[in-house]
Amino acid sequence: MAVIEVKNVNITYRVLMNKSGSLKELFRDAIKGRARIIDYVALKDVSFTVDKGEVVAILGRNGAGKSTLLKVLAGVLPPTKGTSKVEGMIAPMIELGAGFHPEMTGAENVLFYSALMGRNLKTVKERTPAIGEWAGVSDHMGFPLRTFSSGMVARLAFSTATDEQAEVLLVDEVLSVGDAEFQTKSKARMEQLINSGAAVVLVSHDMNAVRSLADRAVWLENGHVKMIGNASDVVDAYEAN
Amino acid sequence: MKYLPLIRLLVNRELTLRYKRSVIGIGWTLLNPVLTSAVLWYVFSFVFASRLPNGQQFGPYLMAGILLNTFFGQGLMQSADSIASNGGVLTKIYVPPQIFAISSALAGLTNFFIGMLPLAVVCFISGQPLAWSLPLVFVVGILLALLVAGLGLSLSILFIRFDDSRNIVNVMLLILMYLTPIFYPVSVMNSTMQSIIHWNPIASYLEVFRWAFSNNATPTLFNWVYMSIWSILALLLGTYNFKKYWPRTVALL
Numbered sequence: 001m002a003v004i005e006v007k008n009v010n011i012t013y014r015v016l017m018n019k020s021g022s023l024k025e026l027f028r029d030a031i032k033g034r035a036r037i038i039d040y041v042a043l044k045d046v047s048f049t050v051d052k053g054e055v056v057a058i059l060g061r062n063g064a065g066k067s068t069l070l071k072v073l074a075g076v077l078p079p080t081k082g083t084s085k086v087e088g089m090i091a092p093m094i095e096l097g098a099g100f101h102p103e104m105t106g107a108e109n110v111l112f113y114s115a116l117m118g119r120n121l122k123t124v125k126e127r128t129p130a131i132g133e134w135a136g137v138s139d140h141m142g143f144p145l146r147t148f149s150s151g152m153v154a155r156l157a158f159s160t161a162t163d164e165q166a167e168v169l170l171v172d173e174v175l176s177v178g179d180a181e182f183q184t185k186s187k188a189r190m191e192q193l194i195n196s197g198a199a200v201v202l203v204s205h206d207m208n209a210v211r212s213l214a215d216r217a218v219w220l221e222n223g224h225v226k227m228i229g230n231a232s233d234v235v236d237a238y239e240a241n
Numbered sequence: 242m243k244y245l246p247l248i249r250l251l252v253n254r255e256l257t258l259r260y261k262r263s264v265i266g267i268g269w270t271l272l273n274p275v276l277t278s279a280v281l282w283y284v285f286s287f288v289f290a291s292r293l294p295n296g297q298q299f300g301p302y303l304m305a306g307i308l309l310n311t312f313f314g315q316g317l318m319q320s321a322d323s324i325a326s327n328g329g330v331l332t333k334i335y336v337p338p339q340i341f342a343i344s345s346a347l348a349g350l351t352n353f354f355i356g357m358l359p360l361a362v363v364c365f366i367s368g369q370p371l372a373w374s375l376p377l378v379f380v381v382g383i384l385l386a387l388l389v390a391g392l393g394l395s396l397s398i399l400f401i402r403f404d405d406s407r408n409i410v411n412v413m414l415l416i417l418m419y420l421t422p423i424f425y426p427v428s429v430m431n432s433t434m435q436s437i438i439h440w441n442p443i444a445s446y447l448e449v450f451r452w453a454f455s456n457n458a459t460p461t462l463f464n465w466v467y468m469s470i471w472s473i474l475a476l477l478l479g480t481y482n483f484k485k486y487w488p489r490t491v492a493l494l
Binding site for chain 1: 246247250327329330335404489492
């Protein structure tokens, strides 16, 4: 059963040449007949599926469309053409801590971040001390986030994001945050989440991680699928390229 | 409503964060309209207080105007800005973006209701009893929140796409403010200005609000109908515009 089904997804950005970010410039350009619209294709006819329990890696150079694809899967970027269907609760592990606010306390931020991810807030409230403890910031949970060091913020974000098992996991780079000790701890937790039966889409430049974690891989080049198949085959072809 | 808990958190955050670093915190919500009113009262009461119709009091008149105009102006800018300023979240985690605009409008509404406490005190000092129609202020508040959310949704798209639209809207809000009888009675204007003010929707909300709160105005059926139409149209147009343009706009965040 495919949990993620991406069919012929196209993403086209309409870009105004001689980019006018203001109404004034747009008006001026329109009068002079200089406003030209070009279509920038970020994704072109991308199709693949991910089954329950399967780990699919997305490979490709910078600008190949990997992050755009993750945004489509997360549901934040509607495809220009085609469809993207994802069933179940999504945990987007993309730039953790989006939505954290420096003036709110650690505990408040945990609650808010969890609410954004659509979690049950009653459970989260009970879990908050454990989340803080796992991140190693128990003593600071009642203080505003601006008093945290950046490492502490990253640890709290990671601890919150990975606290609940979701059906779908979208991972942008296997995240390792904090000091050496925490990196080992977070890497272990990440691998445990990935291997615990969720459908996982993994974007990574670390080919060793892809080989060891992924079942299949999709190689993106300039927005289209260059190769799709068994993870080690695709990685071999990608590295030979 | 899966997102109700999130809306509650957002409203709460907006209410508490603004004054988080100040000593009296949310007390500013009470104090702000009082201080603004005091200044304007000092400046304008000599000129305008005597020009109000019989039985109306300048203190409550002025403060009701400031309260409602703050709700509209500040609420609208915050609602329109909310989606751009939460772009970091909206490009990573799926939540209906409209939630942010609605939460800002609701935070403005809460401030509006809180501000009615000092307004009641001012009425008391002026010797004006609260009106039996007081519960109707909820209707005015909710209609105005719909207007703010609706316009905010439309503007939020514009704000993301064009940097200078924010400044243009600011100037327009300033003009609109002067076309709203906040500190002057409509009767001091000439007939051309009076008919312009007549068609200013905010003037209708304000007229009904003053009447409902302490019987300090005489709204007509036109005011009721006109403000209802504006609220409903703004909301419909806002949700429609947002749905239509959001897919292309989110790419710019």
